[in-house]
Structure formats: C-alpha cells, structure tokens
Amino acid sequence: MSNPHEYAAAQADRFREQLKTLIRIPSVSTLPERQAETRQAAEWLADDLKQAGFETVEVLPTAGHPVVYAEWLGAGSAAPTVLVYGHYDVQPAVREDGWDSDPFEPVERDGFLYARGSSDDKGQMFAQVKAAEALLQTSQPRVNLKFLIEGEEEIGSPHLGAFVKANRERLMADVCVISDTGMRTSEQPVIAYSTRGLMYLEVEVTGPKQDLHSGGYGGIVHNPAQALAEIVAQLHDADGSIAVPGFYDEVLPLSQHERDELKKSAMPDSFWQEATGVPAFWGEADYALHERIGGRPTLEINGMVSGFYGAGSKTVLPAKALAKMSCRLVANQQPRVIFEKVKAHILNLAPPTIRVEVRLLAEGDPALMDIQSPVMQAAIRAYEQGWGRRPVFERGGGTLPILADFQRELNGLPIILMGFGLNSDGAHGPNERFSLEMFHKGIDTAIYFLEAVGG
Amino acid sequence: MSNPHEYAAAQADRFREQLKTLIRIPSVSTLPERQAETRQAAEWLADDLKQAGFETVEVLPTAGHPVVYAEWLGAGSAAPTVLVYGHYDVQPAVREDGWDSDPFEPVERDGFLYARGSSDDKGQMFAQVKAAEALLQTSQPRVNLKFLIEGEEEIGSPHLGAFVKANRERLMADVCVISDTGMRTSEQPVIAYSTRGLMYLEVEVTGPKQDLHSGGYGGIVHNPAQALAEIVAQLHDADGSIAVPGFYDEVLPLSQHERDELKKSAMPDSFWQEATGVPAFWGEADYALHERIGGRPTLEINGMVSGFYGAGSKTVLPAKALAKMSCRLVANQQPRVIFEKVKAHILNLAPPTIRVEVRLLAEGDPALMDIQSPVMQAAIRAYEQGWGRRPVFERGGGTLPILADFQRELNGLPIILMGFGLNSDGAHGPNERFSLEMFHKGIDTAIYFLEAVGG
Numbered sequence: 001m002s003n004p005h006e007y008a009a010a011q012a013d014r015f016r017e018q019l020k021t022l023i024r025i026p027s028v029s030t031l032p033e034r035q036a037e038t039r040q041a042a043e044w045l046a047d048d049l050k051q052a053g054f055e056t057v058e059v060l061p062t063a064g065h066p067v068v069y070a071e072w073l074g075a076g077s078a079a080p081t082v083l084v085y086g087h088y089d090v091q092p093a094v095r096e097d098g099w100d101s102d103p104f105e106p107v108e109r110d111g112f113l114y115a116r117g118s119s120d121d122k123g124q125m126f127a128q129v130k131a132a133e134a135l136l137q138t139s140q141p142r143v144n145l146k147f148l149i150e151g152e153e154e155i156g157s158p159h160l161g162a163f164v165k166a167n168r169e170r171l172m173a174d175v176c177v178i179s180d181t182g183m184r185t186s187e188q189p190v191i192a193y194s195t196r197g198l199m200y201l202e203v204e205v206t207g208p209k210q211d212l213h214s215g216g217y218g219g220i221v222h223n224p225a226q227a228l229a230e231i232v233a234q235l236h237d238a239d240g241s242i243a244v245p246g247f248y249d250e251v252l253p254l255s256q257h258e259r260d261e262l263k264k265s266a267m268p269d270s271f272w273q274e275a276t277g278v279p280a281f282w283g284e285a286d287y288a289l290h291e292r293i294g295g296r297p298t299l300e301i302n303g304m305v306s307g308f309y310g311a312g313s314k315t316v317l318p319a320k321a322l323a324k325m326s327c328r329l330v331a332n333q334q335p336r337v338i339f340e341k342v343k344a345h346i347l348n349l350a351p352p353t354i355r356v357e358v359r360l361l362a363e364g365d366p367a368l369m370d371i372q373s374p375v376m377q378a379a380i381r382a383y384e385q386g387w388g389r390r391p392v393f394e395r396g397g398g399t400l401p402i403l404a405d406f407q408r409e410l411n412g413l414p415i416i417l418m419g420f421g422l423n424s425d426g427a428h429g430p431n432e433r434f435s436l437e438m439f440h441k442g443i444d445t446a447i448y449f450l451e452a453v454g455g
Numbered sequence: 456m457s458n459p460h461e462y463a464a465a466q467a468d469r470f471r472e473q474l475k476t477l478i479r480i481p482s483v484s485t486l487p488e489r490q491a492e493t494r495q496a497a498e499w500l501a502d503d504l505k506q507a508g509f510e511t512v513e514v515l516p517t518a519g520h521p522v523v524y525a526e527w528l529g530a531g532s533a534a535p536t537v538l539v540y541g542h543y544d545v546q547p548a549v550r551e552d553g554w555d556s557d558p559f560e561p562v563e564r565d566g567f568l569y570a571r572g573s574s575d576d577k578g579q580m581f582a583q584v585k586a587a588e589a590l591l592q593t594s595q596p597r598v599n600l601k602f603l604i605e606g607e608e609e610i611g612s613p614h615l616g617a618f619v620k621a622n623r624e625r626l627m628a629d630v631c632v633i634s635d636t637g638m639r640t641s642e643q644p645v646i647a648y649s650t651r652g653l654m655y656l657e658v659e660v661t662g663p664k665q666d667l668h669s670g671g672y673g674g675i676v677h678n679p680a681q682a683l684a685e686i687v688a689q690l691h692d693a694d695g696s697i698a699v700p701g702f703y704d705e706v707l708p709l710s711q712h713e714r715d716e717l718k719k720s721a722m723p724d725s726f727w728q729e730a731t732g733v734p735a736f737w738g739e740a741d742y743a744l745h746e747r748i749g750g751r752p753t754l755e756i757n758g759m760v761s762g763f764y765g766a767g768s769k770t771v772l773p774a775k776a777l778a779k780m781s782c783r784l785v786a787n788q789q790p791r792v793i794f795e796k797v798k799a800h801i802l803n804l805a806p807p808t809i810r811v812e813v814r815l816l817a818e819g820d821p822a823l824m825d826i827q828s829p830v831m832q833a834a835i836r837a838y839e840q841g842w843g844r845r846p847v848f849e850r851g852g853g854t855l856p857i858l859a860d861f862q863r864e865l866n867g868l869p870i871i872l873m874g875f876g877l878n879s880d881g882a883h884g885p886n887e888r889f890s891l892e893m894f895h896k897g898i899d900t901a902i903y904f905l906e907a908v909g910g
Binding site: 196198200207208209210212213214215216217218219220221222223225226228229230232233234235236272275276277278279280281282283284289292293296298300301302303304305306307308309312313314315316317318321322323324326328352353354355361362396397398399 | 655662665670674678680687738747751755756757760767777
C-alpha cells in the first residue's frame with residue numbers, strides 16, 4: 001500500500017482504539033497525584049511515535065512534566081521541515097462535575113468520542129501523529145518531521161519557553177503546525193492566522209492612611225474609589241477608542257485584502273448578540289464586530305475592588321481602591337512599550353489628592369501570520385482536499401504566548417493553527433467530546449498539508 | 456441641705472460607687488447570652504430612678520430589650536418639660552481584646568474610670584440621672600422630668616422609633632437632652648448642634664449575560680466595570696461639588712453667624728492632616744474643612760466590586776459591577792428626595808450599551824438645632840457655670856437617626872447634645888474610660904441646665 005490516505009482509511013479503527021488507550025491514561029498535569037500517569041502518557045506516546053516510523057524519539061526532562069520529542073529527517077537538509085506542536089496533558093475531570101460517563105473511559109455516541117482530552121488536545125494532536133505515521137509507512141516523505149508534544153499546556157506551559165530556547169537549533173523548522181483549536185461548524189474549515197498579545201496591569205489608588213468614617217471625614221478627602229473611577233473613565237474616548245497617547249502608534253493596520261478575507265468568516269451580529277446578551281454593542285464604530293475582536297487592540301477592566309461591597313450598608317470612606325486591567329494587543333504592539341504608555345497616562349491623570357501605583361502583572365506578544373505565504377497556500381490546498389471546501393480566515397481574539405515563543409526563538413517561522421476541534425466540544429468542561437469525522441478528516445488534511453509542503 | 460450642687464458634691468463618692476455597680480452588669484445588647492444581664496441593668500436603673508425621687512418608673516417592653524421610663528411631673532403642666540435620652544446597653548468586650556483589666560470590673564486610675572460602658576453611655580447617662588436626683592432631693596424643681604433610657608442603642612435602636620411613635624403623647628417635652636457624645640479636650644466644652652442625614656444606595660451595572668473571556672469578546676462589549684467608572688466619575692464636578700442636578704436645592708446655607716461660631720471650634724488643618732494622612736485635601740474650595748464636614752452634604756463611594764480582584768491576573772470581561780455610595784445630608788435635605796435625584800442622574804448617565812439598577816439601602820434625616828434658641832442659651836449658661844467656660848459650637852459630620860425620630864414624633868422639639876465624654880475615651884474599643892472630673896462636672900452642668908430651663 002503506497003498511498004497514505006488509503007493507509008489512514010484502512011487503519012481508521014486501529015487509530016481510534018489507540019486514541020482511546022491514550023485517553024484512558026489520566027495525565028492531569030495540575031494534580032501532583034497524577035504525576036506518574038502524566039509521565040506514563042508521555043512514554044506511551046513516545047512508543048507510538050517510534051512504531052509510527054520516527055528515527056529519534058525521546059522523553060526529555062524539563063523542570064516539570066517531560067516533553068516528548070520525535071524527529072524524522074530522512075527528506076534531507078534541502079527539504080522543508082515541519083514542526084508539529086501539541087500537548088498530551090489534560091484538564092482535571094471527575095464524574096461529579098456533571099459527566100454522563102467516566103471522563104477517562106472514552107465512549108462513542110452519535111459520532112462523537114466522549115472523554116477528557118478527546119478534543120483538547122489528545123485527539124487533535126494524535127491526528128497529526130497518525131498523519132505522520134501514514135506518510136512514513138507508505139512513502140518516502142519529502143518533508144522532515146519534528147514533533148514537540150508537551151505535558152504542561154494546561155498549566156500555562158511554564159517550562160516550554162526555556163525548553164524551546166535551549167533546543168532552538170534542534171527545533172528549527174520552516175513551518176510550525178498546531179492542532180489545538182476549534183472551528184464553529186464541521187462543514188466550513190477556518191484558519192486563525194493571528195492571536196492577540198496581552199499586557200495585564202493593576203492600578204492601586206491610596207488616599208487616607210486607613211479606612212475612615214464617611215461622616216467624620218467625608219467632604220475633605222478625595223475618595224480613592226471615586227479617584228480610581230475618574231482615572232478609569234479617562235482611558236477610553238467617547239468613540240470607544242483608547243485614549244492613551246500613542247497607544248495605536250505601532251498597530252499594523254488591517255489591509256483591505258485581510259478585511260475582505262475576514263468578511264468571509266464573519267459571524268452575523270445575531271451570533272454575537274446571542275453569545276453576549278448585551279443590550280447594544282460597543283466599540284470602535286469604524287470596524288466590524290469581528291474586526292474589533294481579532295484585528296484591534298483593547299483595554300479591558302478585568303476587575304475592581306474598594307471598601308465595602310457586602311450586603312447592606314457600611315458608611316466607610318475607603319483607604320484604597322484597586323483595578324485590574326489588561327490590553328489585548330495586535331501586531332506590531334509590544335507589551336512592555338504599551339505598559340509604559342498606559343502607566344504614564346494613568347500617572348498623568350492622577351491628581352495630587354491621592355497616590356497611584358501601576359504594576360505590570362503579565363505580558364504576551366501578539367502573533368500574526370501572512371495569509372499569502374506559501375505555507376498558508378499549502379494549508380489552504382490541504383483543507384480543500386481534506387474537507388472539500390476552501391477554508392476561510394479569521395483573527396483570534398485570545399492570546400497564545402507559545403506562538404510568540406516559537407516565533408522569537410525559531411527565526412519567526414510561520415505557524416499554522418490547523419484546529420480539528422469544534423467550538424462545541426466543551427474543552428475544559430464536563431462531557432468533553434471530539435467528532436470522529438473531524439478526527440479522520442483531520443488526519444487526511446494533515447497528510448495533504450505535509451504533502452503540499454513537500455511540494 | 457437645699458442646694459442640689461452641694462448635694463451632688465456631698466454624694467460624689469456614693470454616685471461613683473453606684474456607677475461602678477451599674478457598670479458591673481454586663482448589659483451587652485448584641486449578645487443573646489447577655490439577655491438576662493441586659494434586663495438586670497434596666498431593672499437596677501429603674502430602682503435607682505425610684506430612689507432618686509421619680510414618681511413613676513417603668514420597665515417597658517419592646518420587641519427587643521426593654522426601655523426604662525421615668526417621669527416626675529411635679530412642676531405642673533405650665534412648667535417646661537425636659538426629656539432626657541440615654542442608653543444602658545454597651546458594646547461587647549472581653550479581656551483578650553487588649554484590655555489591661557477586666558472590662559466589667561471598673562478600675563480607677565489617674566482620674567479615669569476604666570470599664571466597658573464607663574463613657575458610652577452608662578457614665579454619661581448616669582450623670583443626668585444623678586443631676587435629676589440632686590434636684591429632686593433638694594428642691595421643688597421648676598421643670599418636669601422625663602427619662603427615656605433604652606437598651607438597644609449599640610445595635611442600632613431597632614425598636615426605638617416605634618416606641619417613641621407609640622408613646623408620643625407621654626414623651627412630649629419642650630427640650631430633649633442627650634449625653635452620649637465626646638469633646639476634644641476637658642477644658643473647652645463643645646455643643647454639637649447638628650448631625651448630617653444619610654442616604655445610602657447601590658448601583659449595579661450589568662452588561663453581558665455572564666462573565667466573558669476578554670480575548671473572545673473584548674472590543675464589542677461595553678465593559679460593566681468601565682461603564683460603572685464612567686458613571687461614578689460624573690457624580691462630582693471638577694471643583695468637588697456634586698454634579699447631580701438639583702442636589703443642593705434644599706440645602707439650608709450656613710449663616711454668617713454660624714460660620715463665625717464654627718470658626719471658634721475649628722481644628723487646624725494640621726489636625727485633619729494628621730488624622731487622614733492624605734497627600735492633599737479635597738472638596739469644595741469655598742468652604743473651610745470643618746464646614747465641609749459638618750455643614751455641607753457629600754456623595755461618597757463606600758465600595759466597588761467587579762470581576763477579578765485577587766492576586767495575579769485573570770482575563771475576564773466581567774458581567775457586572777457594583778458600587779455602594781452614600782450621601783451625608785444637611786438640613787433641609789430629605790433622603791428620599793435626594794435618592795430620587797441621584798437615581799435619575801445615574802440613569803440619565805447610563806448608555807444604551809449596559810443596564811443599570813439603583814437601589815436605596817438606608818436613610819436617615821439630618822438634624823439641626825437653632826443655636827440662638829432659648830434652650831440653647833440655657834445650655835450655654837449651664838456650661839459656663841459647670842465648666843467655667845463658654846461652650847463653642849460645632850456641626851457633627853455623622854448621622855444620629857434618633858434625633859430625627861424624636862423631632863419628627865415630638866413636634867420638632869430642640870435637642871441638646873450635652874456630651875460629657877472625651878473623644879479619647881475609646882468608646883467601643885479596649886480600655887474604654889471615663890474622666891471622673893467630667894462625670895462630676897457633668898452632673899453639675901446638667902443641674903445648671905435643668906435650673907436654667909426652669910427659669
């Protein structure tokens with residue numbers, strides 16, 4: 001048998017049973033009592049990669065759970081190299097959370113496989129593994145393959161950045177593929193080609209040296225909660241844009257081509273209305289809703305606290321007030337630069353009647369892939385062949401710091417988010433599931449992609 | 456012996472020992488396990504009032520702890536009647552709170568009596584009882600006397616309003632005297648002739664139907680925390696005045712005479728600086744600090760809460776935001792009228808992108824006594840005689856709803872806050888104390904006042 005697609009079709013039942021075996025290993029990375037099982041999943045996966053035909057397979061230590069690394073470089077140094085990233089760890093799950101069946105005993109029902117990790121990310125990652133196997137078992141691939149499967153994605157990948165930095169020569173590739181995202185429907189494939197960056201800070205306003213009696217002191221002290229509100233209210237202009245001077249200076253504008261492409265994937269306003277339930281939308285009027293989410297930066301208040309907020313009334317004049325806020329950033333904004341601009345603006349707004357501190361809490365770079373690049377064209381062809389339909393493009397609103405980690409360490413390589421999940425899979429929740437149709441279409445599409453990159 | 460002052464001097468030691476006996480009864484109104492002792496204090500006091508010479512003494516039931524009521528109407532219906540209000544219940548206290556001695560075993564040290572309730576209010580209230588005794592035992596008083604001593608002041612007087620309403624004919628008087636406040640120094644007597652009212656509300660802003668992921672939805676939804684801040688920021692003008700239309704309409708302005716009198720009791724800015732520790736004062740520039748506190752209304756943010764405010768970062772777009780806020784009111788502002796104005800302003804500020812609810816939580820009327828009235832002149836004379844010094848006047852910043860209750864039910868009778876405590880007595884805290892000099896000067900001053908009212 002020389003055709004990888006025929007191989008994948010013939011092996012479909014075995015692939016499915018193998019996935020169930022992997023799912024049965026409860027590799028919950030956040031639970032110390034699951035450390036042995038998490039390692040067991042890594043070793044099971046390493047064995048499977050060896051049997052799939054990889055030349056070198058290693059379970060490499062990190063300061064936390066190990067990384068599974070496999071490579072096949074038989075295409076030669078002149079051929080392109082594909083780096084596949086995924087993760088073998090999963091979120092916690094217990095039956096009592098609302099599962100209809102044991103979360104670690106996969107059940108097939110109505111075309112879905114129900115289990116923790118079935119979609120996120122064992123199922124999606126395993127589709128890439130099986131695509132590589134199909135290629136390696138049936139042909140002499142014209143691409144080199146590198147697989148990096150980590151065990152700490154569900155706890156924020158605390159050691160992945162250091163691992164990539166320490167192994168940059170070895171991981172160097174021409175394109176990175178990640179199957180760890182969802183599509184809205186199984187019919188229309190979508191490629192997310194950007195993620196937003198993040199800059200998270202907190203603002204603390206202090207006034208009196210301790211909480212005061214509002215009767216005894218009200219009228220002579222600038223109330224810190226009021227002062228914080230006055231600052232927060234000056235972070236946006238009336239048109240919904242961000243009032244921080246220079247905030248938009250580095251923003252790479254949406255091109256007309258992108259806007260045209262994005263329109264093809266745009267959900268109708270009724271979708272967003274249903275999802276949010278807001279009485280009316282808000283934001284930059286010059287941009288469509290989907291453009292505001294993926295293509296524009298934001299400044300969001302994530303939380304505020306001051307004084308008394310329990311039931312009933314307490315006549316306190318609070319000593320301080322705190323706000324958590326964060327910016328979602330787009331290319332080419334840099335979190336540190338934005339932090340300094342927001343901080344300067346806030347300090348500039350602060351009146352002499354209070355004291356203000358601004359502290360940076362977290363940061364992550366935005367990522368943007370060129371939708372007209374050759375590898376993106378390869379991905380488009382792969383979806384057309386695997387799905388029978390041309391994919392549409394979207395910009396993701398969230399932040400995947402690993403994308404920026406990979407790009408920073410690996411010469412800015414392009415990354416294809418080749419998600420085979422569905423948004424309705426219920427990742428992280430009870431009754432997580434994975435469409436078996438998506439699993440098998442995903443294997444096919446991944447094979448087509450590797451073939452297309454090979455030329 | 457026909458002179459009440461000589462009587463009081465001769466009985467000083469007995470008065471003091473009687474006060475200690477009353478203090479030893481732990482009448483902690485908030486503790487169910489002290490219900491018997493609370494009642495015991497009421498009965499002890501009733502016995503003492505009988506022995507003092509009152510014609511009628513009753514321990515009257517309420518829905519909570521009983522009221523002690525005593526009257527002597529021997530001056531005849533043409534003579535003026537003085538109603539004395541006080542309370543026999545106390546705050547909780549245990550040695551472990553930081554007391555140097557048993558809180559319910561009074562100890563004399565350096566001219567002070569240390570014990571729970573020594574100042575608030577057993578000591579101050581008992582000075583009035585002993586003044587009445589001195590008058591009744593030595594003369595035919597030219598004033599009728601009514602004493603109303605409640606047992607629930609420390610839990611907010613939940614049943615006093617109903618009691619006063621139900622007994623309004625019986626309680627009718629020409630002036631009410633309350634000894635339950637403090638002076639700054641023992642040398643300079645101060646009469647607080649007003650208290651501020653209170654209107655307490657909460658504002659809830661809701662946006663999306665549940666907390667959203669700030670990456671998935673940030674940019675199209677009006678953030679409720681931001682929207683709340685935008686509303687709060689529009690409640691004051693830049694000059695520190697309140698921006699609610701019509702807010703000041705009913706405010707009775709400070710007269711020049713009052714401003715002159717208040718200047719005599721005003722503490723220097725350094726006092727307020729020390730007490731608050733703020734980097735700079737804030738508020739209505741046209742009014743001195745003490746005028747802003749006592750003579751002007753405020754709108755204070757008592758608390759705010761929204762979204763995530765713990766350690767670290769969580770990229771939530773919160774579904775709602777809540778602010779607690781309250782106005783301190785001055786004569787002739789009415790809490791309900793002010794609530795409607797503030798509510799209307801807030802709803803008017805609310806944009807169509809969010810929903811806002813405004814809820815009234817508490818209210819209390821302001822009280823203002825005429826410092827030029829005949830009874831106030833009697834109080835001034837009494838202090839001059841008892842203290843050897845003319846009292847100064849101040850406006851209190853806090854709220855005493857019972858004042859408005861008395862005035863509303865009892866034909867707007869004038870109320871004299873004849874406090875014999877010191878601000879440094881530590882009421883409600885550990886090592887509460889009462890100056891024995893203030894106790895005896897207080898008895899004398901109370902006698903002079905009853906004599907002055909009698910003409």
